[in-house]
Amino acid sequence: MRSEVDMSNVLDKLREYSKPGYYDEFDYHWTMTIDLDRCTGCEACVVACQAENNLPIVGEERYAEAREIKWIRIERYWEGEFPDVKLNFIPMLCQHCDEAPCETACPVFATYHNQDGLNTQIYNRCIGTRTCAVYCPYEVRYFNWFTYTWDEPLEQQLNPDVSVREKGVMEKCTFCIQRIRMAKDNAKDDGRRRVRDGEVVPACVQSCPTEAMSFGDSNDPDSKVSQVMNSPRGYKVLEELNTVPSVIYLKKVHDDV
Amino acid sequence: MSISVSEALRPARKPALIGVVAVVGIFVGVWINDTYFSDRTPVQPIEFSHRVHASDNEIPCQYCHIYASRSPSAGVPSVAKCMGCHTAVADARERPEVLKLAGYWDRQEPIPWVKVHDVPDFVHFTHKRHVLAGVQCQECHGPVQDMDRITRIAPMTMPWCVDCHTEREVENGRDCWTCHK
Amino acid sequence: MTMFDHGQPTYAEVNRDVLSSMLETGPRYWMLLGTTMTIAGVCFFMPWIYQLIVGVGAAGMNRNALWGTYLSNFIFWIGLSHSGTLLSAVLHITNSQWRKSIYRSAEAMTLFSLMTAALFVMVHVGRLWFVHWSFPIPNPMGLWPNFRSPLMFDVMAITTYLTASSIFIYMGSVPDFAAVRDVSTGIRRRLYTVFSFGWRGTAREWHTLGAAYMFFAVFVIPLAVSVHSIVSWDFALSIVPGLHHTIFAPYFVCGAIYSGTAGIVTVMYMLRKFMNFERYIGEKHLDYLGKLLLVLSMLWTYINILELFTTWYSGTSFEMEALDFRMFGFYAPLYWEMILFCAFVPLLMLFRKIRLSWNKMLVVSILINIGMLTERFIIVATSQPRKFLPDAFGFYFPSWIEFSITFGSFAIFTTLFLIFIKWVPAVSIYEVKETLKPLRRDA
Numbered sequence: 001m002r003s004e005v006d007m008s009n010v011l012d013k014l015r016e017y018s019k020p021g022y023y024d025e026f027d028y029h030w031t032m033t034i035d036l037d038r039c040t041g042c043e044a045c046v047v048a049c050q051a052e053n054n055l056p057i058v059g060e061e062r063y064a065e066a067r068e069i070k071w072i073r074i075e076r077y078w079e080g081e082f083p084d085v086k087l088n089f090i091p092m093l094c095q096h097c098d099e100a101p102c103e104t105a106c107p108v109f110a111t112y113h114n115q116d117g118l119n120t121q122i123y124n125r126c127i128g129t130r131t132c133a134v135y136c137p138y139e140v141r142y143f144n145w146f147t148y149t150w151d152e153p154l155e156q157q158l159n160p161d162v163s164v165r166e167k168g169v170m171e172k173c174t175f176c177i178q179r180i181r182m183a184k185d186n187a188k189d190d191g192r193r194r195v196r197d198g199e200v201v202p203a204c205v206q207s208c209p210t211e212a213m214s215f216g217d218s219n220d221p222d223s224k225v226s227q228v229m230n231s232p233r234g235y236k237v238l239e240e241l242n243t244v245p246s247v248i249y250l251k252k253v254h255d256d257v
Numbered sequence: 258m259s260i261s262v263s264e265a266l267r268p269a270r271k272p273a274l275i276g277v278v279a280v281v282g283i284f285v286g287v288w289i290n291d292t293y294f295s296d297r298t299p300v301q302p303i304e305f306s307h308r309v310h311a312s313d314n315e316i317p318c319q320y321c322h323i324y325a326s327r328s329p330s331a332g333v334p335s336v337a338k339c340m341g342c343h344t345a346v347a348d349a350r351e352r353p354e355v356l357k358l359a360g361y362w363d364r365q366e367p368i369p370w371v372k373v374h375d376v377p378d379f380v381h382f383t384h385k386r387h388v389l390a391g392v393q394c395q396e397c398h399g400p401v402q403d404m405d406r407i408t409r410i411a412p413m414t415m416p417w418c419v420d421c422h423t424e425r426e427v428e429n430g431r432d433c434w435t436c437h438k
Numbered sequence: 439m440t441m442f443d444h445g446q447p448t449y450a451e452v453n454r455d456v457l458s459s460m461l462e463t464g465p466r467y468w469m470l471l472g473t474t475m476t477i478a479g480v481c482f483f484m485p486w487i488y489q490l491i492v493g494v495g496a497a498g499m500n501r502n503a504l505w506g507t508y509l510s511n512f513i514f515w516i517g518l519s520h521s522g523t524l525l526s527a528v529l530h531i532t533n534s535q536w537r538k539s540i541y542r543s544a545e546a547m548t549l550f551s552l553m554t555a556a557l558f559v560m561v562h563v564g565r566l567w568f569v570h571w572s573f574p575i576p577n578p579m580g581l582w583p584n585f586r587s588p589l590m591f592d593v594m595a596i597t598t599y600l601t602a603s604s605i606f607i608y609m610g611s612v613p614d615f616a617a618v619r620d621v622s623t624g625i626r627r628r629l630y631t632v633f634s635f636g637w638r639g640t641a642r643e644w645h646t647l648g649a650a651y652m653f654f655a656v657f658v659i660p661l662a663v664s665v666h667s668i669v670s671w672d673f674a675l676s677i678v679p680g681l682h683h684t685i686f687a688p689y690f691v692c693g694a695i696y697s698g699t700a701g702i703v704t705v706m707y708m709l710r711k712f713m714n715f716e717r718y719i720g721e722k723h724l725d726y727l728g729k730l731l732l733v734l735s736m737l738w739t740y741i742n743i744l745e746l747f748t749t750w751y752s753g754t755s756f757e758m759e760a761l762d763f764r765m766f767g768f769y770a771p772l773y774w775e776m777i778l779f780c781a782f783v784p785l786l787m788l789f790r791k792i793r794l795s796w797n798k799m800l801v802v803s804i805l806i807n808i809g810m811l812t813e814r815f816i817i818v819a820t821s822q823p824r825k826f827l828p829d830a831f832g833f834y835f836p837s838w839i840e841f842s843i844t845f846g847s848f849a850i851f852t853t854l855f856l857i858f859i860k861w862v863p864a865v866s867i868y869e870v871k872e873t874l875k876p877l878r879r880d881a
Contacts, residue, residue: 066500066832075829092827101677107589108571109581114432122433124379125581127571128494128564130504131589134822135676139830143504143564145495163379163438167493168564177434178381185386238826241677260619260638265631416578 027194029117029246030175031218032205033228034091036252038212041074041089045204045213049093052176052203054162056148069142071173072204088252091213093204094119094140094173095237095245102132102141110170116180117246121172128168137238141172175215176202197223218246297409299371304354304406311402318394318401325394329383333370336361373407374398381438396421447717452870456614456863457621459713463860466712474853482846485839486561494564496839502832503822507840508562509672510814511847514697515555516596516669517690517810521698522548523603524662527655536726538869539718542862543709543855544702545607550854551701552600554847561843588671595661595668602661606654607862612637612647614863666694673817680760680821683748689741696734696780697810703727703803705855707796709864718865721794728793731806735784742781756826764820768833772812773820779809 049072058068072093079086096119110125111132133141147167161178165171183200197216205213216225233250310316319325324332340362361368376382399410422430489496499506522544529537572593583590615634670690673681710719749757783805792798823832
């Protein structure tokens with residue numbers, strides 16, 4: 001009754017996968033750009049993500065234990081000595097690396113790279129070895145140390161399109177897979193082959209008041225991200241680790257430079 | 258006593274046989290229970306017959322389950338929808354099950370139907386995509402039009418889903434994020 | 439110095455001494471077994487059940503260190519397992535006579551520390567009830583485990599090693615099971631008839647056993663080396679500063695044999711003390727094991743210096759940050775304690791006087807294992823909180839549940855070992871007899 005696995009071309013497949021730019025041949029390569037020059041560190045994206053993706057409210061005590069769950073966080077770095085200081089913000093979320101260290105780590109394929117260039121996390125497959133989070137250089141994977149509950153009216157705001165995770169499960173930014181799925185669904189209804197640029201808007205991008213973030217398909221040369229990501233200010237965090245992230249940051253411009 | 262292993266094992270034969278019979282018995286028992294006595298055919302608050310409605314009276318599925326082709330959920334018809342017909346269908350008005358329906362209508366209560374076909378919360382299943390792709394209702398729900406009380410025919414498990422996706426060569430049909438959310 | 443400190447025993451005496459240790463059980467044994475089982479239950483299983491109910495958050499791990507003492511203890515126990523079978527196999531191939539009275543319990547140590555290590559994997563994972571997914575079992579979902587994952591290598595390596603060491607120890611025990619069978623009656627006789635596969639002691643059987651045993655001895659050696667290399671890859675295949683070192687595989691293998699040999703010394707001491715094996719485990723064994731430990735300690739120190747050197751030489755800020763935290767951060771006392779116990783204390787064994795003293799060797803061997811336990815903890819606890827992004831720098835301290843489970847694991851190991859010595863002759867009867875000088879007419 002099982003579909004047979006064709007073992008003959010496994011080596012060819014492996015060679016194919018290890019080709020640089022392998023994922024560019026697929027329909028989509030979802031990419032995000034974040035303009036740090038526009039980022040004010042307001043954390044609207046953090047709140048939007050929390051609301052959209054059913055992130056648990058862990059409470060003060062757990063936060064102090066460094067067990068919070070924030071799929072996107074604003075990192076804050078000070079530059080220089082007082083009084084001559086500059087403040088830099090950098091929103092840090094799952095980079096959906098093409099060569100992700102976490103993907104080789106999972107023994108059960110709960111995390112892998114899918115055909116849309118997304119780094120997936122399948123909650124119901126996760127057994128909680130936490131290897132992926134240890135291997136992740138960006139530290140954007142968060143573990144459910146407990147089963148969290150929502151107090152009375154709060155459970156009413158849970159998003160039905162996103163699973164509520166139980167204890168022992170790793171979770172992370174999904175680029176709002178439920179919204180991507182919905183956009184693809186709508187495209188199919190309209191008889192379109194592809195999603196239009198700007199049709200998928202993750203919660204963080206949607207909430208950004210300064211429009212510092214943009215999201216789209218970098219395989220499409222006309223999309224907004226394709227144009228923004230080629231800016232001379234563009235860079236990838238920890239690029240030297242060769243993880244090939246899908247989040248491209250645009251460097252902050254200081255007045256005195 | 259000799260040093261032969263078979264001789265040493267002789268007294269253990271009887272318990273071993275009992276053990277084997279017990280294990281086989283448990284497996285058979287679980288299978289029988291699952292096939293004939295599980296809650297695949299739950300008793301509903303009203304003895305609603307799909308055979309009468311869909312087969313005898315030839316009402317199409319989507320006349321009542323109106324959301325099947327436009328939303329993830331097929332939709333259970335409201336009591337008002339039931340009453341829409343049943344106030345008009347005169348010869349059925351005095352039947353006991355219809356009187357129950359009228360009771361719910363009078364009390365303005367929803368009918369507490371028991372869910373038969375369910376998938377876990379971590380699965381994203383959408384009726385719309387399947388119906389629009391031309392999958393017949395009966396392929397998953399079985400010959401509903403011949404059932405008096407709804408029985409779950411399909412196992413509703415992941416291998417069952419994936420088999421069909423593979424067979425029909427669904428685009429990205431084997432990607433985990435197609436169904437898991 | 440001879441093999442036997444108190445004169446050479448006769449064949450009959452060997453049988454009597456070893457079998458009596460198995461067949462005659464005093465109240466002291468039962469009390470000890472009861473105690474260890476209670477400790478295992480209270481300190482290991484009860485906190486574990488609590489943790490299963492509330493979630494892994496019961497332990498002290500947080501998002502800065504997602505691997506904690508469970509994983510470091512797992513590596514410690516795997517390491518402890520490394521000497522028994524490996525040493526036994528190497529010494530068998532090189533035909534060392536002194537191996538023969540100690541190898542059985544050393545191999546048992548391998549087996550039981552591997553089981554304890556496997557338990558720690560179970561304690562570590564977040565959803566124990568799905569842990570079978572990490573085995574390549576054909577399943578209706580058509581899903582395989584990820585063979586690129588170092589954890590998957592681990593599953594393979596450890597199950598293979600466990601199987602091979604079980605077969606190895608069992609095969610070596612078959613003639614001894616026959617010896618037990620021959621002196622017992624009733625249900626025990628039936629049981630040992632089955633255990634010994636109807637062993638009769640014919641020339642052909644001895645020949646087959648010898649060939650098979652040699653085969654397994656050769657088979658087990660590369661396996662043992664590969665197992666701990668693979669365990670080290672759990673760390674080394676990540677890109678985390680402080681873990682991503684090519685030296686890790688030999689470092690771990692060396693450390694494993696090191697702590698395992700120290701473990702053997704400890705177990706030998708206990709066997710001698712409590713099981714009256716003074717006649718069979720003598721100063722010669724202690725001397726040889728001491729020399730081995732000395733060599734291993736120097737090797738371990740050398741690799742440690744190399745690791746420091748490569749880190750320093752690379753000059754990358756990430757690596758230096760992690761190294762700085764390890765050597766001068768919060769856990770610096772533990773780091774220097776490890777250096778003291780594993781690099782300097784073993785140098786005492788340069789002195790013959792210390793090598794030949796059971797009490798002093800016991801202290802040295804226990805200190806080495808304390809050092810090795812902290813080594814694994816330091817590797818886990820000081821690298822992860824200092825990865826790449828300074829914003830995510832943090833700190834990890836184990837909770838009381840982790841301390842309790844760590845303590846309880848020693849009780850589990852002891853319990854298993856105590857059960858073992860009543861079921862299997864802890865000293866190989868037939869092989870000790872092989873070492874006796876033939877026919878002493880004056881005896």
